[in-house]
Amino acid sequence: MIYLIIILVCVLLYLFVEYRLHQRNVNSIPIRIHINGTRGKSSVTRLISAGLRAGNMKTFGKTTGTTPRMILENGNELPIIRKGPPTILEQIKTVRTAAKRKCTILVSECMAITPEFQWITAQKMIKPTIGVITNARIDHSEMGNNIIDTTKSLANTIPFNKVCITADPDPYKIIQHTAETRNSKFIKLTKEEIESVATDGFLYFEHKDNIALALKVCEQVGVDRDIALQGMRTCYPDTGALRIFQLKFGKKNVDFINAFAANDPESTSTILRALRDRYSKEYKQIIILNSRQDRMSRSWMLIEMLKNEQFDKLYLIGRRTGELIIPINKYNLDKSKIENVGYLTGERFNEIFSNIPYQTFYIIGIGNIGDNGNEIMSYIKNKLRDTH
Known part of the structure; x- marks a missing residue:
């Protein structure tokens, strides 16, 4: 019993000293x-x-x-x-x-x-x-x-x-x-x-x-x-910050904005509207929504948010994208602007935006960085290395 008391006293003394040092x-x-x-x-x-x-x-x-x-x-x-x-x-x-x-x-x-x-x-x-x-x-x-x-x-x-x-x-x-x-x-x-x-x-x-x-x-x-x-203005951004990657598809110079980390509707809406202010009206806003297998409720909320946004094209990528037709119908989104791609490879990404009919546009990735989002970002970074 005496040993337990000694150990307890030593522990309490140690904690007291640590606390005083921290306060100092x-x-x-x-x-x-x-x-x-x-x-x-x-x-x-x-x-x-x-x-x-x-x-x-x-x-x-x-x-x-x-x-x-x-x-x-x-x-x-x-x-x-x-x-x-x-x-x-x-x-x-x-x-x-x-x-x-x-x-x-x-x-x-x-x-x-x-x-x-x-x-x-x-x-x-x-x-x-x-x-x-x-x-x-x-x-x-x-x-x-x-x-x-x-x-x-x-x-x-x-x-x-x-x-x-x-x-x-x-x-x-x-x-x-x-x-x-x-x-x-x-x-x-x-x-x-x-x-x-x-x-x-x-x-x-x-x-x-x-x-x-x-x-x-x-x-x-x-x-x-x-x-x-x-x-x-010299500040280096956090890894999860909104980075703008300047891509090239044939003769088209296109900005890709990585907003995958802003995965709640309010933050995403703020970003979409800020981008519309940043770019002139002739630029089309192209959205890639990455849907994760275990985050379907978040994808549904983003679809609901998009009913009030003025985008030009929406690509659904990732997992279980076919299920998103339910909120799309529920919130009456214009289906002519939406394409269900499913899991998007880098090669398919390049093909889509090389052949898109717009001359001036920017792409913004939303939803979640996990799974398909990471693959797309890896492809984009490798694409940039190959062109520099």
């Missing part, structure tokens, strides 16, 4: 920015880090997106190698690394999903001086099955007595109420602030609300808006 590391970083939200967390983390570096701020960034990375103060990146499944304890190492490198700013993407872990990572591990919520949309069931529960879950990361910034309209004012209850300054971007953002000069397709949100954070820290924007 946290306190050594004056500005700590925590990024939460349903979409855009990795992109906003990268944009803020780049903007602050441009303002000569010694900034350490950490993303948990498609490929988790540590973004060093000089802009170089190191991959995060995990020996097992991701755990929120990773954030303790993040703080320790930033403190060891004597960084004055930490910009960290939230990696927790459940409401309880979101609270712990923000309030106990990062202790943000600025809490950012990109947006609130229904995604992970762990956060709730409706927008109110999802927003409440995200609001767990809002700091006490500090600053909260969001680009989400939040019609229920949950974010604002939580911030005010915690005596934190609440800043919400206006529609005008978002729309006025210039997206030219970026190395990839970036959403205006992500840029506007990152600029607002940089301004709060004290970096001039123009300087921050200049830094953001």
Whole structure:
């Protein structure tokens, strides 16, 4: 029995020392920015880090997106190698690394999903001086099955007595109420602030609300808006970001936009409309919807979303595409614009777009990156290598 007591005391002592060391590391970083939200967390983390570096701020960034990375103060990146499944304890190492490198700013993407872990990572591990919520949309069931529960879950990361910034309209004012209850300054971007953002000069397709949100954070820290924007234009995108690939089919130069990662209807709709604004009216919008065997409900939701979109052609690729005729009929989509391709090989991809009757068009891939989406992206990247 005495041995068990000794072991328990040693464990408790170890945990106490670790906690005190972590608190010392946290306190050594004056500005700590925590990024939460349903979409855009990795992109906003990268944009803020780049903007602050441009303002000569010694900034350490950490993303948990498609490929988790540590973004060093000089802009170089190191991959995060995990020996097992991701755990929120990773954030303790993040703080320790930033403190060891004597960084004055930490910009960290939230990696927790459940409401309880979101609270712990923000309030106990990062202790943000600025809490950012990109947006609130229904995604992970762990956060709730409706927008109110999802927003409440995200609001767990809002700091006490500090600053909260969001680009989400939040019609229920949950974010604002939580911030005010915690005596934190609440800043919400206006529609005008978002729309006025210039997206030219970026190395990839970036959403205006992500840029506007990152600029607002940089301004709060004290970096001039123009300087921050200049830094953001040099920002290297996350793996899951919207990349534009310039392809050639015969004499046709065609942009392919990889939006497979934006697999919820609201995000996809926003992208489709942003692309229509980006390209002139003579460009036809061609959509490839990748359907996964185990994500049919998501494909159905995207078909429902497309009833309100102004696309010129829709190709259904992937698995179980024949079943999508049900939502197509239900939502009365124009079947003359739709072609059921099934599983799409690279050779068939090249054949379709070499022979398509349009001269000026762009292609956007939506639905899911898995399975057929990965095959198409591999083909596109190999096609680019062969032409350079």
